[in-house]
Amino acid sequence: MSSEEILTGVRRIIGEMCPLGARDVAPADRIMEDLGYDSMAVVELALVLEAEFALEPIDEEQAIDLVTVEDVAELVGRMVSARA
């Protein structure tokens, strides 16, 4: 799966699940500040992404700040690569 495909998939899911209502989202949109996600919504989003991309924990990941849509796509990409 290419990074472009991952970004497209992540944007679609984040947009569909947006607490402010479904919408198109841009890579630079901030998950919490711009799109209205709170901690519960972030947990739900993570679980949906895990199911969609068959993600598993990766050793090198720390609890980093996932600020933008692009940050999330980049993390998903790293987790997909680690799985392969």
Added chain:
Amino acid sequence: MTVLEELPDITESPDAKPSGNLPTSKDLYYRWERQQWSVAALDLTKDQETWGTLRAFYRTELLNALTELEVGEVTVVETLSSLVDKAPTDDDRIYLSTQLADEGRHVRFFQTYLREAAGISGEGLADSADYTNHFAPELRRVTGAVWAKGDRDSWYEALVYYHLVTEGVLAATALRTTRQLAKRLPLPALVEGLTNVTRDESRHVAFGMIAARDGVAAGYAEPVRRAYLHGLELGARVLVGPLRKQAVPAVKTALVFRAAQLRGGFEIARDRAVRQLAHIGLPDAVADAAEVWDTALERALDAYEEHWNTPHPVRAAGSLKESA
């Protein structure tokens, strides 16, 4: 200001200050007359639509919470009668009769809501509930002892398990966290129903505190204290829920959030467990209660890990912090 924001936290009610200004059981009876509500009057239409769109996480969260609440209500309906029959005074007995009606209405509410809004049959719900497995047997034992022995020690012990731990700690915590979740989704009928149940529980806990306080003052401090500490030990286990599988997000940021959410519920319960002691005249038991609670919580987290062969999210996030 919304109805929910107007609702006082049960132990923060001005009526419940440890100044001795608690309501009497007669006051609580008249409060009950003023605070009637109807399960049949709730409009479930919007909630039915929302349930149809819920994803797995919220659906599981709500079903777990509503199951524990429903199972708890069924158990308290089945066990209150000995407390009514052997109540210390006529006013207490009359008040407790109103509470029996409340508990029946709560069962009807949760069962109706689960069936008609969430589309869940109540059958088999009790089997997997942590309250059923960890607390209900003890509540049945102590309320049964009220019939068997008929003495005041037994009555005060049962009161503590029933009013102060089941209702004052477990139900109050579950109602608060579930109501917050229902409000955000939104599930208006669930919010309204839980608000009504919370108002009723506020009366029940107030009664528990005045009765326990009177018992302590009348020389029953030891059975009250003993029951309270043992009840907290069981209560912490119910709250963690070793038999209830929790989602453990692979994305670590989400795992940290998840752990914080769960820890928030534990802290609400612990705070209530400690604060009630001041209201009933046992402030010297605070340190013991805190220690019992913390130890029981850790043991329940161990039990979770043993049962599921994976750490509870609170533990998983804790080890993440340690390794960071």
